[in-house]
Structure formats: C-alpha cells, structure tokens
Amino acid sequence: MLSSRLLLLRIVLLLVVLFFAGRLAYLQLWQGTDWRRVSAQNHLRWVRAPAPRGRILDRQGRPLATSIPAMTVWLVSGEVRRDQWESLLPTLVGFCLYPNAAAAAPALEDCRHFTSYVPVR
Numbered sequence: 001m002l003s004s005r006l007l008l009l010r011i012v013l014l015l016v017v018l019f020f021a022g023r024l025a026y027l028q029l030w031q032g033t034d035w036r037r038v039s040a041q042n043h044l045r046w047v048r049a050p051a052p053r054g055r056i057l058d059r060q061g062r063p064l065a066t067s068i069p070a071m072t073v074w075l076v077s078g079e080v081r082r083d084q085w086e087s088l089l090p091t092l093v094g095f096c097l098y099p100n101a102a103a104a105a106p107a108l109e110d111c112r113h114f115t116s117y118v119p120v121r
Contacts, residue, residue, distance in 0.1 A: 043079075054067065055067070071095070073092075073095060074119040075111050075119065076117060076118070076119050077111050077118075078117050085108070088108060089101045089104050089105060089108060092104045092107075092108065
C-alpha cells in the first residue's frame with residue numbers, strides 16, 4: 001500500500017517536472033526569437049513627468065518661478081558595445097548635453113569606470 005502511493009507520487013512529480021521542462025524548452029527554443037525581439041523593443045522607457053507647478057507670480061504679475069523643460073540622459077555602459085564608444089561622443093553633443101566633444105569626453109570616460117549595469121546620469 002505504501003509503495004504504491006510512493007510510486008504514484010513519484011510519477012506525479014515526474015510529470016510535473018516534465019511539464020515545466022517542456023514549457024521551458026518551448027519558450028526558449030521555439031519562441032525565443034519572438035521574446036528577444038519584444039525585449040529589444042521595450043528596453044527604452046520614455047517617462048513623461050508633468051511639471052510640478054506652473055508659473056508663480058508676485059502681486060505685480062512678474063514671474064518669480066517658471067517651469068523650464070529639462071532632459072536627463074542615463075547611460076548604462078554595459079549596453080554600449082566597445083566599438084560604439086567613439087560614436088557616442090557626437091551623439092551626446094547632438095543631444096545638446098555638452099557644448100562640444102572635449103567637454104563630453106571626461107564625463108564619458110568616467111562612465112567606463114562604473115559597473116556595467118549601473119545607470120550613470
């Protein structure tokens with residue numbers, strides 16, 4: 001009686017393990033390219049944050065504080081191939097983050113020293 005229950009439990013566990021292994025193989029081998037394409041499309045996140053306030057005026061109507069649009073770029077050095085580091089300088093200058101390539105070079109060199117998965121502002 002005990003050995004038949006133990007045999008049944010082993011068969012059930014084997015079927016569960018085979019089910020999960022089959023599902024894993026199906027997702028990785030047959031649908032792997034589809035999931036790789038989907039992950040490549042969603043690695044960039046555009047975040048729109050509304051301005052925390054509008055214009056603040058004094059009693060004569062002169063602006064004391066205004067909202068100015070700003071942009072922040074985060075660089076993850078592990079996502080940049082080694083042969084693309086040289087083309088990254090003109091891109092940063094093109095985004096108007098730095099006035100020229102000479103000003104961007106030290107900041108880009110600092111990014112190389114961080115861990116490859118840590119985003120650097």
